[in-house]
Amino acid sequence: MTDSLPMPISAPITPAQRTSILNLLRRAARAEILPRFRALDPSEISEKTGRQDLVTAADKGAEAMIARGLQRMYPHALIVGEEAVAEHPEIRDRIGDAELAFTIDPVDGTWNYAHGLATFGIILSATRFGVPVFGMIYDPILDDVVMAETGGPTELVFPRRRLSRHLTVSPGGPLSELQGFVPLYLFPEDKQAQVAAVLPRFERSHTLRCSAHEFRLFAQGSVDFLFSARLTPWDHAAGALISKCAGGHVAMLDGSDYNAKLRDGVLLCASNKETWERIRDAFSFLLDPPTEG
Structure with a gap:
């Protein structure tokens, strides 16, 4: 019997899986992030490494919900959440060897979020042996998402309107x-x-x-x-x-x-x-x- 080969680096996340992941982020935003926005009690905000590095109850609650959902969808995947790594740094050490890993930043821009600024989002990626193969950045306030997978375009998707458009970088210059x-x-x-x-x-x-x-x-x-x-x-x-x-x-x-x-x-x-x-x-x-x- 031969050893099984690793899945190819370019193996995609299927359209159905993308929809399931996006819906998971939207549910986490509605349940854990948006209800607390501009309504956090001081006891729900704490420092990690210093005054500029904050964590809130929304970060912890959203990450736990997203991690549970991903683990149900992908039982053998490594889940690398920012808040989980803060408690267990050794999780991060495994990402380069993981055939499939998901990274989660449940509230990116926590300082903004904790101070009532609407410039924050949820970041999720899938990696294979550390190489990103799928990425999703969700804006809970506007309920839209930018996503891409290896070999495809970058799309801005409006779930409620079922619309999307391709994004392109600027022409650059001096x-x-x-x-x-x-x-x-x-x-x-x-x-x-x-x-x-x-x-x-x-x-x-x-x-x-x-x-x-x-x-x-x-x-x-x-x-x-x-x-x-x-x-x-x-x-x-x-x-x-x-x-x-x-x-x-x-x-x-x-x-x-x-x-x-x-x-x-x-x-x-x-x-x-x-x-x-x-x-x-x-x-x-x-x-x-x-x-x-």
Whole structure:
């Protein structure tokens, strides 16, 4: 008897499965997230690693509901939820070896959510041996979703209206005409001053404190690039795939491919390879070894 071969990296999530996953996210939003929005008791908000890293009862409740639903649909899949990993860090170590894993960020943009800002979303991805093969970013407020799978387009779907449209990144251009997202506070402290010195070279740079909406805006061509630092698979795996399927050039700053198992490095998504290279060259100092104190 021969050993069974792993499923191909490009194996898709079927249309019926996509619908089931989306419905699961919508139910979790209605049950756990939306009822608490702008109604959180202070006792339902706590810090994880510091004042800027919050978790709420909505994060925990939504993740538990989504994880249960996914495990019923995919009994043998690894479920990598942000809040579960906070309690059991060893879960994350298994993602690179998992034939099928799902990452969950139940409320991406928790700081915004906890302060009453409507810029938050649910991020979900499916990976095979760390390679993203399916991504979904759901906006509970507007009840729409951006999704993509390997080899297909990036779609913006309006479930209630049964409408969808394909998304395409911007045409890019010279640095002085680019707008993008640069999370300055997430870069290594010894590099932040150098990063800040580059920012005036762009037409505009800012951050939403929410990967979900930053990736959505990039995929629909509203901005030309985005950086992701302090890599976490629940924040970046879905967005990396969605950005690529929308026509963007997606790679680590050293030129290597993104993988959800990565913990170090900087992910750069840009409109095309030429634009990506211009931005990479402007931030090439980020590839230098850390400065010793």
